[in-house]
Amino acid sequence: xxTIDQESAVLNDLAKIRSAFPILHQQVNxxxxxxxxxxxxxxxxxxxxxxxxxxxKHDHSNIHRGLHTLAERATVAYEExxxxxxxxxxxxxxxxxxxxxxxxxxxxLIASTFGRKFLVxxxxxxxxxxxxxxxxxxxxxxxxxxxxxxxVLPLLDNGEANWSQLNSMLSDRTKIVSIVHASNSLGTINxxxxxxxxxxxxxxxxxxxxxxAAAHLDIDVQHLNCDFYAFSSHKMYGPTGVGILYGKRxxxxxxxxxxxxGEMIKEVSFDQTTYSDIPHKFEAGTPNxxxxxxxxxxxxxxxxxxxxxxxxxxxxxxxxxxxALTRIDGFRIxxxxxxxxxxxxxxxxxxxxxxxxxxxxAKGIAVRTGHHCTQPLMECYGIEGTVRVSxxxxxxxxxxxxxxxxxxxxxxxxxx
Ligand code: PLP
Numbered sequence: 037x038x039t040i041d042q043e044s045a046v047l048n049d050l051a052k053i054r055s056a057f058p059i060l061h062q063q064v065n066x067x068x069x070x071x072x073x074x075x076x077x078x079x080x081x082x083x084x085x086x087x088x089x090x091x092x093k094h095d096h097s098n099i100h101r102g103l104h105t106l107a108e109r110a111t112v113a114y115e116e117x118x119x120x121x122x123x124x125x126x127x128x129x130x131x132x133x134x135x136x137x138x139x140x141x142x143x144x145l146i147a148s149t150f151g152r153k154f155l156v157x158x159x160x161x162x163x164x165x166x167x168x169x170x171x172x173x174x175x176x177x178x179x180x181x182x183x184x185x186x187x188v189l190p191l192l193d194n195g196e197a198n199w200s201q202l203n204s205m206l207s208d209r210t211k212i213v214s215i216v217h218a219s220n221s222l223g224t225i226n227x228x229x230x231x232x233x234x235x236x237x238x239x240x241x242x243x244x245x246x247x248x249a250a251a252h253l254d255i256d257v258q259h260l261n262c263d264f265y266a267f268s269s270h271k272m273y274g275p276t277g278v279g280i281l282y283g284k285r286x287x288x289x290x291x292x293x294x295x296x297x298g299e300m301i302k303e304v305s306f307d308q309t310t311y312s313d314i315p316h317k318f319e320a321g322t323p324n325x326x327x328x329x330x331x332x333x334x335x336x337x338x339x340x341x342x343x344x345x346x347x348x349x350x351x352x353x354x355x356x357x358x359x360a361l362t363r364i365d366g367f368r369i370x371x372x373x374x375x376x377x378x379x380x381x382x383x384x385x386x387x388x389x390x391x392x393x394x395x396x397x398a399k400g401i402a403v404r405t406g407h408h409c410t411q412p413l414m415e416c417y418g419i420e421g422t423v424r425v426s427x428x429x430x431x432x433x434x435x436x437x438x439x440x441x442x443x444x445x446x447x448x449x450x451x452x
Contacts, residue, residue, distance in 0.1 A: 053341070054430045056081040067400030070435045075220050075248060075379055075426035076404050077270045080334075084274060087333035091326045099325055100299060100316070114325055117332040118315070121280050124335050125265060126256040132288065134281040134318040135328050139247040140170040142266030142281035143214070145318065146243055147174040149291040150264075154211065157183035161212045162205060162240070164189040164197045164226075165416050166219045169409040171245045175214065185209075191416060195222035195371035202234055210240040217249035217265075221410040221424065222371025223354075223379030225253065228260050236261075241287070247271055250280075251428070252350060252377045254343045257282050273428075274334030275327035281318075288314040295320040346429050350378040353427045357436045361425075364443055365451075370422050378427030381408070384443070387450055389423045392443075396423075399442045 054060055057079050062069050071079060091113065097106035099114050115130070122130040136142045155161075161175045165188055172186075179186045187205055190198050197215075206213075213235035218225050232242035241263040249255060251272035257265050264287070269278035283291075293300055293311055297320035302310040311317045338346070357380055361367055366385030384392060393405035406421040407414045414421060425439065 050430065050432055054432075056083070056337075057430055058082055058085070060430060064400040064402070065398050070401045070438060072425040072427070072431065072435070072439065073402045073404045074428035074431075075271070075408075075424060077276065078251065078273055078428045079430070080275070081273055081337050083337055084330050084333045087330040088275065088326055091329045095329075096326065098322055110325055110329075113329040113332075114323070117328045120332040120335045122282075124255070124339075125250075125280075125282055126258050127282050128258060129285070131314050132282055132285055134283065134288070134315045135323055136266075136279035136281050137277055137324070138268040138270070138279035139168075139245060139266045140174075140279070142264070142279050143170055143243070143245065144174045145281060145294045146212075146214075146264050146266075146283075147178045149294050149318075150241070150287060151175075151178040151182070151212070153290075153292055155182055155184055158185075158209060159211045160185045160187050160207070160209045161214065162187045162189065162210055162235075163214050164216070165191045166195065166197065166222055166224060166410065166413050167214075167216055168220055168245060168247065169411070170247075171214055171216060172412065175212070188412075191413075194373050195219070195224045196373045197224075197226065199227070199231075202231065206234060206238045206240070208238055210235070210238050212243060213240050214243035214245065216245040216247075217255075218246075218253065218377040218379075219371065219410075219413075220248045220379065220426075221381050221408045221413055221422070222373065223376035223381070224371055224373040225249070225375040225377060228262060232260060232262050248377060248379070251338060252346065254347070263287055269327065269331045269334060272334055273337050274331040275324075277324045278327045278331050280331075285314065288318070293317050293320065297321045299323075341429060349429060350427050353431055353433070353436065354378045354380070356433055357425065357427075357439070360436060360440045361443070364440065364447060366447070367443075370417055370419070378431075380425045381422040382425075383419060383422055384447065387447070389421045392423050392446065395446050396439075396442060399438075401439055401442060 059079050095109040097110045099111040118133045119130045121133045192198050235242045243264045244262045246265050246267040250267035263284050265282040270276040300312050300317050300320040368383050370381040389405040404424045
């Protein structure tokens with residue numbers, strides 16, 4: 037199929053895509069499920085579910101150490117996933133891919149290894165106000181331990197970072213710039229390549245939190261020229277418990293191991309231990325083999341549809357929903373940057389976001405409510421939380437119409 041055919045396949049054949057997701061075809065609280073909580077975790081196509089089942093039924097064994105056939109099969113399948121992940125983000129080589137538990141562990145790994153080894157008291161780490169707690173707390177812990185300073189780039193009202201302040205906040209003390217590619221609370225897409233260029237000019241490394249970007253944007257780490265890129269399988273139609281950390285070879289080789297144990301060593305004696313080459317140096321112990329293996333099937337699912345078609349469909353949903361929802365009395369979107377992924381965070385005047393979440397759930401509509409692990413961002417907007425609607429490839433315009441009608445009826449009932 038060429039790209040144009042692929043695009044029409046998504047836009048004209050959503051029913052076929054939806055039929056690949058068993059979980060979507062159920063009633064919740066007596067209504068057909070509408071799943072708009074994709075930024076938290078999206079649903080899994082049958083191919084991924086079957087890949088997990090197939091692995092456990094036919095191929096399971098521990099990896100890398102066995103000589104028997106199942107050990108070989110499991111090892112090959114695990115390493116094939118590494119290759120697929122490398123190709124998905126256009127990494128130069130699969131050795132630059134480390135499997136972790138998720139984005140959170142990826143960032144903690146960088147803080148614990150790169151951060152501990154290379155940063156000295158007085159050094160600075162730069163983030164923005166829109167970061168997820170996973171891209172704040174590991175740096176705070178490192179700062180506390182090593183006497184570093186965490187600098188935070190402020191935002192404009194529309195939810196873009198105030199990039200005009202970037203130059204003045206960077207200096208030769210800045211050693212790490214760590215920025216979210218797409219914000220989970222605002223949807224804002226950040227100009228990673230440009231920020232990275234500036235970070236590199238002062239000698240800092242560029243770390244990217246790609247949790248919300250991997251399933252929704254084209255990712256090319258060579259083009260971005262970032263030093264690290266962390267993301268999570270469960271936000272890209274894959275299993276939970278699998279994270280992917282890309283790191284440039286030169287850094288991964290220079291960094292000390294993250295955890296000690298089996299699998300990450302060349303030789304152990306009581307006098308001295310030598311470590312495996314990358315990527316195994318960073319994968320101590322038995323990893324989450326089955327989920328890593330099935331993650332490759334999630335990548336294949338995304339690749340079959342194509343990022344171009346995914347972006348087009350999700351942009352259509354975002355535009356349609358942003359306009360339709362704005363017609364509701366007292367509705368306000370938090371985050372209106374010109375470049376966004378399919379995330380709409382909103383508040384409705386006079387109605388608590390938790391109440392809205394519960395009332396929407398009663399109508400079969402799953403949304404997320406609260407601070408979305410971005411408490412400093414909420415504080416910056418002077419709010420406690422929002423309702424967040426986030427899209428995936430299987431969402432439809434009809435679902436948005438039902439959401440809008442449901443919100444209107446809730447508003448009318450509560451305000452009458
Ligand atoms: N960063 C962002 C922007 C996220 O949205 C999330 C999860 O919601 C994370 C990091 C953490 O991802 P995980 O919980 O998969 O480690």
